[in-house]
Amino acid sequence: MIDFHAHILPGIDDGSRDPEETGDLLREEAEQGVDIVISTPHFYADHTSPDRFLEKRERAYRKTEEKRQEMISRGLAVPAVKKAAEVYYFPGMGRADRLCDLTVEGTDILMVEMPFCQWDRDIYENIREITERQRLKVVLVHLERYYRLQKKKQTWEEILGLPVVVQLNTGSFLSWGEKRICKKILGYGLPVILGSDCHNMRSRKPNLRQGRAAFAGMMGPDAPDRAERTAAELLEERKLT
Ligand SMILES: [Fe+2]
Numbered sequence: 001m002i003d004f005h006a007h008i009l010p011g012i013d014d015g016s017r018d019p020e021e022t023g024d025l026l027r028e029e030a031e032q033g034v035d036i037v038i039s040t041p042h043f044y045a046d047h048t049s050p051d052r053f054l055e056k057r058e059r060a061y062r063k064t065e066e067k068r069q070e071m072i073s074r075g076l077a078v079p080a081v082k083k084a085a086e087v088y089y090f091p092g093m094g095r096a097d098r099l100c101d102l103t104v105e106g107t108d109i110l111m112v113e114m115p116f117c118q119w120d121r122d123i124y125e126n127i128r129e130i131t132e133r134q135r136l137k138v139v140l141v142h143l144e145r146y147y148r149l150q151k152k153k154q155t156w157e158e159i160l161g162l163p164v165v166v167q168l169n170t171g172s173f174l175s176w177g178e179k180r181i182c183k184k185i186l187g188y189g190l191p192v193i194l195g196s197d198c199h200n201m202r203s204r205k206p207n208l209r210q211g212r213a214a215f216a217g218m219m220g221p222d223a224p225d226r227a228e229r230t231a232a233e234l235l236e237e238r239k240l241t
Contacts, residue, residue, distance in 0.1 A: 002036045002231040003029060003208050004167055005111070005141055005195025008081065009060035013042040015199040019067045024201050026068065030077045032209040036235070037079045038104055038195070039064070040086040040111055040141070050098040057083060082106075082235075086141055088113045091122065094129025099136060109234055110136040111167070114146055119155040131162050135240065139165045142197060144172045144181045165234065166190045169197045170211020171204075173218060186219060193231040194224070 007015020008025050016022045029037055041060070043053050064081055071078045084104040089112060093099070103110050110130060115123065130136050140159075143166045150156040166185060172178035186192065194215070198206040212224040 001032070001034045001208060001212075001228060002038065002193075002235070003032075003034045003079075003196050003198070003206065004038045004139075004193045004231055005040050005086070005169065005197045006037050006206070007039075007041060007086075007197070007199045008037055008064070009039045009041050009057065010063050012056055012060040015041065017200075019063045021200065022064050023067045023071060025198060025206060026064075026071065026078050026081075027076065028201065028206045029079050029196075029198075029208070032206050034079045034206065034208055037081050038084050038111075039081050040084045040195075042113070043085040043087045043102055045088070045090040045093075045096070050101050053085070054101060057085070084109075084111055086111050086113050089115045089123065089126070092126070094126035094133065099130065099134055103136060104235070107235060107237055108136050108240055109139055109165075109237075111139045111141050113141050114143075116146070116149060118149060118151060119146070119159065121155065124155050124158050127159055127164070128162055131164070137165065137234065137237070138162070139167050139193065139234075141167045141195070142169045142172070143185055144168055144178055147181045147184065160188050160190060164190065165230070166192045167195050168192060170194050170207050170215070171197065173211050173214035174207070179214070179218060183218060191230045192227050193234065194227050 010016045010019050010022045068078050082105045085102040087102050196206045196208050
């Protein structure tokens, strides 16, 4: 199973604090049945540069690999970890020249965290440019979080008319209000992938197994496997940019 959204790298954002916590998160992911974790530390263009971010991520990734090897040497099952980023939307993003360095390792997939506001034409144009000019595959992360903010749904509809992939947080299937929104989003028939968006072992734990079960209860027993296939196919696409 693939967890497509996880703040599992240590000491880089508001997720895992240190390699110990990363180890705990990895063990929990393995217990949940996850064998690939896409690590998605936050990237904010107004706080850091791509080079600084990539350097910091590399350090955090190396610590994660050390922890993984130590766990493997103790005979524990540990998921593989791929490098990625949760890139927060910024004006002019559609023409930013380093986006291809922030994609999921080995792919053209860009995980975009949309702005928490009413979306407008400018936002649509930027997302369109990322898909059409930059030829990146945009994954809209935890799309359910934005639904209520779109009082006017025109831009929302237009963005969902682009060739985007929707990532839903598994925790959202576990709460009644969020679940209703997820169902509405699933009604668009777009490709959907799942992620836990785990941050720690306290309030935001890995929860893919529980989330998948709730997803199956809502959308039918085959729904989680369909999302899994979509995720696996995305990872298999070759990087072209
Ligand atoms: Fe996140």
